[in-house]
Amino acid sequence: MFLASRNFCCCGFKLRTDLLSRSIKHSTSATMPFRHKNTRRIEGLDSNVWVEFTKVAADPSIVNLGQGLPDISPPSYVKEELAKVAAVDRLNQYTRGFGHPSLVKALSQVYEKVCGRKIDPLTDILVTVGAYGSLFSTIQALIEEGDEVIIIEPFYDCYEPMVKMAGAKPVFIPLRCKNNGNSASSADWVLDPAELANKFNSKTKAIILNTPHNPIGKVFTLEELQVIADLCIKHDTLCISDEVYEWLVYKGNKHIKIATLPGMWERTVTIGSAGKTYSVTGWKLGWSIGPEYLIKHLQVVHQNTLYTCPTPLQEALAQAFWVDYKRMDDPDCYFYSLSRELESKRDRMAQLLKEAGLKPVIPDGGYFMIVDVSTLNVDLSDVDEKQPYDYKFVKWMIASKKLSAIPLSAFCGLETKKQFEKYIRFCFIKKDSTLDAAEVILKNWNKQTG
Amino acid sequence: MRLNSPTCGLQQPHLARTALELLIFYLQAKMSRPVQARRLEGIDKNIWVEFVNLAATYSKVNLGQGFPDFPAPDFLTEALTRALGGGNHMLHQYTRAFGHPPLVKVLAQFFEKLLGRDLDPMTNVMVTVGAYQALFCCFQALVDEGDEVIIIEPFFDCYEPMVKMAGGTPVFVPLRPNPPKDGKLMSSADWQLDPAELASKFSERTKAIVLNSPNNPLGKVFSREELGLIAELCVKHDVLCISDEVYEWLVYDGKQHIRIASLQGMWDRTVIIGSAGKTFSATGWKVGWAVGPDRLLQHLRTVHQNSVYHCATIAQEAVAQGFQRELMLYGKPESYFVQLPKELQQKRDWLVQSLDGVGMKPIIPEGTYFLVADISPFKSDVPDVPNSDEPYDSRFAKWMVKNKGLAAIPLSAFYSEAHKNNYTNFIRFCFAKEEATLKAASDILQKWKQKKTSS
Numbered sequence: 001m002f003l004a005s006r007n008f009c010c011c012g013f014k015l016r017t018d019l020l021s022r023s024i025k026h027s028t029s030a031t032m033p034f035r036h037k038n039t040r041r042i043e044g045l046d047s048n049v050w051v052e053f054t055k056v057a058a059d060p061s062i063v064n065l066g067q068g069l070p071d072i073s074p075p076s077y078v079k080e081e082l083a084k085v086a087a088v089d090r091l092n093q094y095t096r097g098f099g100h101p102s103l104v105k106a107l108s109q110v111y112e113k114v115c116g117r118k119i120d121p122l123t124d125i126l127v128t129v130g131a132y133g134s135l136f137s138t139i140q141a142l143i144e145e146g147d148e149v150i151i152i153e154p155f156y157d158c159y160e161p162m163v164k165m166a167g168a169k170p171v172f173i174p175l176r177c178k179n180n181g182n183s184a185s186s187a188d189w190v191l192d193p194a195e196l197a198n199k200f201n202s203k204t205k206a207i208i209l210n211t212p213h214n215p216i217g218k219v220f221t222l223e224e225l226q227v228i229a230d231l232c233i234k235h236d237t238l239c240i241s242d243e244v245y246e247w248l249v250y251k252g253n254k255h256i257k258i259a260t261l262p263g264m265w266e267r268t269v270t271i272g273s274a275g276k277t278y279s280v281t282g283w284k285l286g287w288s289i290g291p292e293y294l295i296k297h298l299q300v301v302h303q304n305t306l307y308t309c310p311t312p313l314q315e316a317l318a319q320a321f322w323v324d325y326k327r328m329d330d331p332d333c334y335f336y337s338l339s340r341e342l343e344s345k346r347d348r349m350a351q352l353l354k355e356a357g358l359k360p361v362i363p364d365g366g367y368f369m370i371v372d373v374s375t376l377n378v379d380l381s382d383v384d385e386k387q388p389y390d391y392k393f394v395k396w397m398i399a400s401k402k403l404s405a406i407p408l409s410a411f412c413g414l415e416t417k418k419q420f421e422k423y424i425r426f427c428f429i430k431k432d433s434t435l436d437a438a439e440v441i442l443k444n445w446n447k448q449t450g
Numbered sequence: 451m452r453l454n455s456p457t458c459g460l461q462q463p464h465l466a467r468t469a470l471e472l473l474i475f476y477l478q479a480k481m482s483r484p485v486q487a488r489r490l491e492g493i494d495k496n497i498w499v500e501f502v503n504l505a506a507t508y509s510k511v512n513l514g515q516g517f518p519d520f521p522a523p524d525f526l527t528e529a530l531t532r533a534l535g536g537g538n539h540m541l542h543q544y545t546r547a548f549g550h551p552p553l554v555k556v557l558a559q560f561f562e563k564l565l566g567r568d569l570d571p572m573t574n575v576m577v578t579v580g581a582y583q584a585l586f587c588c589f590q591a592l593v594d595e596g597d598e599v600i601i602i603e604p605f606f607d608c609y610e611p612m613v614k615m616a617g618g619t620p621v622f623v624p625l626r627p628n629p630p631k632d633g634k635l636m637s638s639a640d641w642q643l644d645p646a647e648l649a650s651k652f653s654e655r656t657k658a659i660v661l662n663s664p665n666n667p668l669g670k671v672f673s674r675e676e677l678g679l680i681a682e683l684c685v686k687h688d689v690l691c692i693s694d695e696v697y698e699w700l701v702y703d704g705k706q707h708i709r710i711a712s713l714q715g716m717w718d719r720t721v722i723i724g725s726a727g728k729t730f731s732a733t734g735w736k737v738g739w740a741v742g743p744d745r746l747l748q749h750l751r752t753v754h755q756n757s758v759y760h761c762a763t764i765a766q767e768a769v770a771q772g773f774q775r776e777l778m779l780y781g782k783p784e785s786y787f788v789q790l791p792k793e794l795q796q797k798r799d800w801l802v803q804s805l806d807g808v809g810m811k812p813i814i815p816e817g818t819y820f821l822v823a824d825i826s827p828f829k830s831d832v833p834d835v836p837n838s839d840e841p842y843d844s845r846f847a848k849w850m851v852k853n854k855g856l857a858a859i860p861l862s863a864f865y866s867e868a869h870k871n872n873y874t875n876f877i878r879f880c881f882a883k884e885e886a887t888l889k890a891a892s893d894i895l896q897k898w899k900q901k902k903t904s905s
Contacts, residue, residue: 036657036690036719038749039594039616046752050547073539082764086530089521092732097499129579129758136757144487161756166487238485275544282543282763297486300494304611306583307498310762311734312530 049410082316099127100314106321131273131286141297147205154411217363244273374422493611510855529771549577550766581725581738591749597657604864638670669815696725819882
């Protein structure tokens with residue numbers, strides 16, 4: 001007779017414990033029920049839209065406008081800096097944990113210029129493994145059980161699991177379309193100030209802001225940011241501002257840093273990304289900038305999670321930043337030239353989608369575009385009902401049109417999925433040949449449907 | 451420390467008293483709570499921040515922090531250059547989150563050989579940002595509040611705060627020195643666990659034991675018998691083993707590194723952690739990995755996808771090529787895994803001689819690139835300060851770097867708070883250094899000794 005129950009040991013019956021331990025010794029672990037489950041903090045956090053959709057789209061015959069990664073080349077000087085660095089011995093060893101000195105110096109210079117305030121490279125900046133790592137460090141440092149965190153829907157999907165992993169409660173508020181669902185621009189999507197105010201209470205530790213916004217491409221205006229700022233100040237709430245697309249704003253729009261509003265620097269952690277700034281998502285370098293009294297806690301998380309980021313990549317990034325820092329007043333600066341390049345891709349993408357009978361929401365920033373696919377009336381009722389419409393649509397589109405996108409309900413809390421399931425997200429930071437291939441599919445779309 | 455003072459309700463005196471009190475209570479509660487999360491309690495201090503700073507400021511010879519001052523091997527840096535020059539600019543974009551396919555494939559191939567079992571690169575291997583992040587994923591994935599985790603002292607210092615951050619309780623068990631009777635220099639093998647003492651640390655709350663072999667800082671390479679003892683207890687108590695094997699290739703004197711996962715009943719309960727930084731002398735690349743059964747790695751993957759998600763592509767690409775080379779040369783004299791320990795053994799012997807020559811008593815390490823030495827004959831330079839908060843060896847190491855320009859790390863850095871004063875006379879030296887560095891260290895020591903003898 002074999003007893004595997006751990007509870008048995010807790011009862012403290014020594015004789016049975018001895019029998020138990022002897023029988024455990026002689027059994028193989030395969031016959032014991034495995035008690036080592038996941039920890040509570042990651043309960044329910046194992047599934048992930050990317051794991052599902054990057055697999056599906058990995059087929060090279062599929063035109064991949066799904067996951068947000070550029071297939072354009074990073075600027076040559078960025079690649080060259082990394083090549084130069086590879087030859088320097090000491091750059092293959094550990095650097096300063098909280099950020100390579102030349103990189104934090106460069107970041108402080110660039111952002112001092114942008115923010116109009118002094119930023120101490122050693123105390124006000126933390127370099128992390130991508131903006132993703134900054135989000136994690138910020139949330140682990142400042143959020144815990146009993147806290148509520150306001151998340152604006154649709155949201156970059158990691159916010160919700162990260163908040164949950166920290167033991168806190170996500171509180172959602174949707175962007176709502178102003179014109180009764182007829183949306184031509186990302187600017188049509190707004191927060192209802194009264195609805196937003198209602199979400200704040202004594203437990204609200206932070207609000208996560210993402211501007212320019214993924215997936216809609218909204219660039220929050222000064223007035224909109226002021227509404228959020230006023231509430232943060234009133235309720236003594238922190239602001240986690242994900243600004244990875246900060247340089248990608250299109251004509252007529254301006255990216256405003258909420259941390260520059262009165263009363264906000266002291267309560268805001270602003271997050272940026274090398275991957276998005278320089279089209280090098282695979283470098284996985286990001287940063288958090290804010291007041292020392294907040295950043296020091298992120299640094300504690302960092303020193304207890306991965307300690308340092310790779311040295312050669314940080315050095316190369318620092319050198320790239322110096323190149324562009326020197327020309328920040330020049331239109332040739334990559335921060336502005338990339339934006340111009342993407343604006344024409346955006347316009348082309350929008351045109352193609354319209355011609356196929358789809359309704360794109362033109363983004364004011366970022367490199368994603370959401371599209372209302374309900375106008376196509378594709379009947380997917382016979383497909384597995386458990387998934388939202390947009391999941392089914394994207395899978396159908398991948399299979400039958402060889403074109404991939406990401407379903408928008410992946411970016412929503414449970415209750416809002418219905419509101420967004422007619423939208424899918426396209427990424428347009430793609431080289432011309434990719435967009436050409438997409439064009440072929442979209443032009444032929446109506447020939448095969450109906 | 452939050453920012454605002456409560457103002458709202460006080461301007462409306464007609465509010466019901468209890469409602470007003472409630473409001474003030476909520477606002478004050480928010481105000482009096484610290485801004486940071488409780489999980490950071492007690493883990494904010496870090497020895498490296500202080501000692502790395504001191505070394506940067508004062509040291510002429512840095513034998514402190516563990517990184518080589520000799521270059522990474524050419525074949526590795528060339529692999530990076532090739533990857534960059536190859537025209538595949540997609541190497542600058544995201545790769546597979548759980549590990550770049552060429553890297554997980556070659557790691558699976560390598561470890562299949564070493565462990566004698568089939569491995570699936572997709573489910574039995576995960577790439578992390580250094581072994582450090584692999585450790586983090588293990589604790590976050592597997593250690594819950596109330597769980598106990600056994601840590602063998604002295605230990606690589608991050609284990610304790612990581613266990614605490616996961617809400618676990620570290621339970622310490624020491625390696626105890628049994629000096630050889632013949633007055634010869636101690637070996638790291640002379641530091642041993644007491645089997646009964648170890649067994650007594652296992653309780654029904656024990657979730658895992660952290661094993662580090664070869665051990666930092668002592669350099670101990672656990673023998674088959676010692677591993678067998680640990681394995682037996684793990685199986686008996688159904689406890690997991692987090693096996694930090696970053697120095698797996700750095701073993702000397704013909705010793706063998708034995709992987710605990712290859713012992714009976716251990717594969718299913720062990721996560722093996724490795725490091726490209728240590729394997730290929732490129733600590734700044736921050737590429738590490740976890741190898742283990744899917745039923746454990748799946749939870750590490752969940753943590754990983756919710757914390758960093760991807761690791762840098764190009765470093766993984768180059769490390770994959772490094773491993774491919776080593777796979778082809780495995781066991782041959784040109785293998786880096788054969789050459790590096792050979793070179794390091796010589797450096798070890800050189801440093802042992804230098805230290806012994808001036809009266810510091812080194813503990814000869816069986817592995818790693820660290821050695822710990824007893825600095826007793828030099829204690830007179832740094833008088834004891836009774837009732838000092840700081841352990842003696844820490845004060846000694848600070849004095850040494852400031853006054854002699856020689857950086858090393860106090861052994862107390864590798865002990866829990868309660869045990870930091872157990873050994874007051876030991877400091878750790880890193881010998882993964884160029885000959886010139888080791889010679890310069892020797893010169894400093896000689897001059898120091900002469901100064902003492904003549905004064």
